Amino acid sequence: MVVSLAATVGNSQANGRSQDVKGSSCHHVPVPTDASRHRPGVTAVEIVGGPEPLTVGLVAHDDGWAAVFRAHRRRILEALLASGAPAPVVEHIGSTAVPGLAAKPIVDIAVGVADVTDEGTYLDPLLAAGYELRVREPGHRLVRTPERDVHVHVYGRGAPEIDAYLLLRDHLRVDAADRALYEATKRRLMARRWDDMNAYSDAKTAVIAAIAERARLRRDG
Incomplete structure (x- = not known):
């Protein structure tokens, strides 16, 4: 998932999900197959397939990632709009952005939908478009490509997690010192x-x- 830029802006607590589900308290439980039902009662983290080792390393920024995002943005919009759902927010987040x-x-x-608990309006269309469900947790779903090279994080429209991702993305785009700090931290950990x-x-x-x-x-001056 994200080379994680997820954080709660305002209390400085990281609360997003990155390459997989962030946090050691996740419960790896079977995921129900009736994905099209309204699911307001999701209270635990459900991970399809359980934990996965980190097997990919850092590479230099590739300008082609923006084109990959645009292609998947079209794919996501086509899938959701064809289902009759309201137009979602679709943003490129994380370090590749x-x-x-x-x-x-x-x-x-990051995709913002009208109601993240109403999976029939977005999850079924995304699965039909070729994505695979990886994570279901309160307020967040994650689907990804079979190749695992594109991760789509679905939240409710206006969710603070989306705002936090965008604020950090935009900050790192203009702040060279924090960009260098973040890259150095990742390189140290990836060793x-x-x-x-x-x-x-x-x-x-x-x-x-x-x-x-x-x-x-x-942002606040």
Whole structure:
């Protein structure tokens, strides 16, 4: 998922989900197959397939990632609009959205839908469009390509997580010092072995929270 820029802007606590589900308290439970039902009662983190090791490394920024995003934005919009759903918000997030920043070659996309609990309006169309369900948790769903090179994070429209992703993305695009700090942190951590992507994401929490706070201060003047 995201070379994680997820953080709660305002209290400096990282709370998004990155390459996989962020946080060690996740429960790896079977995911129901009746994905088209209204699901307002999701209270646990459900991960299809369980934990996965971190097997991809950092690469230099690739300008082609923007084109990958645009292609999947069209694919997502076509799938959801054809189902009759209101037009969603679709944004490129994460390190692949920041020119000059090294990243794992996984393009992350945030999608804001009218009601994230109404899976029939977006999850079924996305699965039909070729994406696969990876995560279901309160307020968030994650689907990805079979190749695992594009991760689509679905939230309710106006969710604070989307705002946090965008604030951090925009901050890193213009702040060379924080961009260098974040890349150095990732390179240091990537020198270690990670049997669970979530542990790698957790290890970045303090740096992400500090960058998020500076992003908030820049925004608020």
